[in-house]
Amino acid sequence: MGEFLLSVIVPVYNAAATLNVCAASILNQLPQDSELLLVDDGSTDGCAALCDALAAADARVRALHQPNGGASAARNAGLAAARGRYIQFVDADDQLLPGLYSAALPHLSHADLFFFGIAGPGGLPRDRLPAGPVPGLASLRADFPYYLVKTGLFAALYNKIYRASLLRGLRFDPALRINEDLQFNMQVLARCGAVFFDPTPYYLYNDTADGSLSRRLRTDLLDAEVYTRPAVLGFLFACGLNGEEAAALLRLRQGNVAAAQCALLLGRPGKLTFSQYRALFSRALGPAHCRAAVLAWVKQNYSAAPRAFYGACVRLRLAGALAALCRLRGRSCP
Known part of the structure; x- marks a missing residue:
């Protein structure tokens, strides 16, 4: 890793209806010395061709293709291919809001993690975050029930930009179909040093999608x-x-x-x-x-x-x- 400034990994599975908007929200603010990795996970709705078209139109985009293996397998493929000093994960049915990278990148030079706010449908901010630098997450231990249990902010992938070296040797567990983000982040955060928090909502999360836990029926x-x-x-x-x-x-x-x-x-x-x-x-x-x-x-x-x-x-x-x-x-x- 290190050839690019930032690698943004987007697992793509049957997301033809949202992928163009998602990709545009990233590319409109992505620095030129960065890459967007679109990992087509065996889509059957034309996403494979759409990923290739986006890659042909913008040199910052790389399209990766693999048989369907689930979101964890797609993210792992993205991690294996990523060449950025920093790593971000975005879901194909979500969008970035303007200003994220200009806010985050200056702080990542002296932090392992940039932690930012989320907006739900309608653009309304969700949950609360501190503001500014934190020497380590242990300093927030009194609020762990809020971050780890009540809101799951520590578990989420989409509200963080990671220093790539922090992820070295770590991968998502494909045996998990839920909580794979929690499993991954608990290992990452256990290694984490300094963190910078920005409560500004820079990510528009689509929790009305068919795959969200609020709509899916699960027994696991x-x-x-x-x-x-x-x-x-x-x-x-x-x-x-x-x-x-x-x-x-x-x-x-x-x-x-x-x-x-x-x-x-x-x-x-x-x-x-x-x-x-x-x-x-x-x-x-x-x-x-x-x-x-x-x-x-x-x-x-x-x-x-x-x-x-x-x-x-x-x-x-x-x-x-x-x-x-x-x-x-x-x-x-x-």
């Missing part, structure tokens, strides 16, 4: 939490937390994941069997701290009558009752 959240737990612990210990402090954060995260899994099971249609529903609810409601988190979610999201029913099911761990309701209503995750 609990498994992913277990799988990524060692990486989270490694980051927490690298930041100087002791065993009790780390365990408290893990419990908070487990509760958050249990609530998210129950929300999907209760709120999305699917084709699970009664036994599959019951097994998932039993797992989610097993630990007391997970039941407390699910109960808090129920209280926040339901009116009086359903709140009373769901609340009783959670407190008494009536996984079968919740499973039966899901079957009757035809709601769950596929």
Whole structure:
């Protein structure tokens, strides 16, 4: 790495409707001594030709093609090909907002990571960030519940520009279909030194896309939490937390994941069997701290009558009752 100033990696899979806008939002501000890597991951909607056309039109663009292997495999291919001193990941259905690189690059000369704000649909800023330099993420440990659990800002790929040397030897785990960004970033952030934070929203995130967790129906959240737990612990210990402090954060995260899994099971249609529903609810409601988190979610999201029913099911761990309701209503995750 080091031949270019910046490498921007975009995994592309059936994104013909958004790729031109995404690429333009990058190229309109990308320095000339930089590269945009479009990694076509076996698209079937004409994206392969679109990537080639973008590369033919702009010398900063390189089109890479591979059989479909998922977002992690595409990002890994981009990392293997990248030649920039700094690395950024952008999703093909999102956009950069103006001014990112002019704001970020001066600070990256003395920081391992530039951390910036995100805007949701409509351009409204999401979540809060500090402003200015931070000598290391350990100095923010009091706010780890916010960054790591409540918002997932530490886990996200799209709100960071990385010094390439920080990523040396690291790759995304293709075994993960969710939380692969968390797994990767926990390893990266455990190595991280100085960070510069800019709360300005420079990234327009499309959380209404079909692939976003807010719309997809999944049953693997609990498994992913277990799988990524060692990486989270490694980051927490690298930041100087002791065993009790780390365990408290893990419990908070487990509760958050249990609530998210129950929300999907209760709120999305699917084709699970009664036994599959019951097994998932039993797992989610097993630990007391997970039941407390699910109960808090129920209280926040339901009116009086359903709140009373769901609340009783959670407190008494009536996984079968919740499973039966899901079957009757035809709601769950596929």
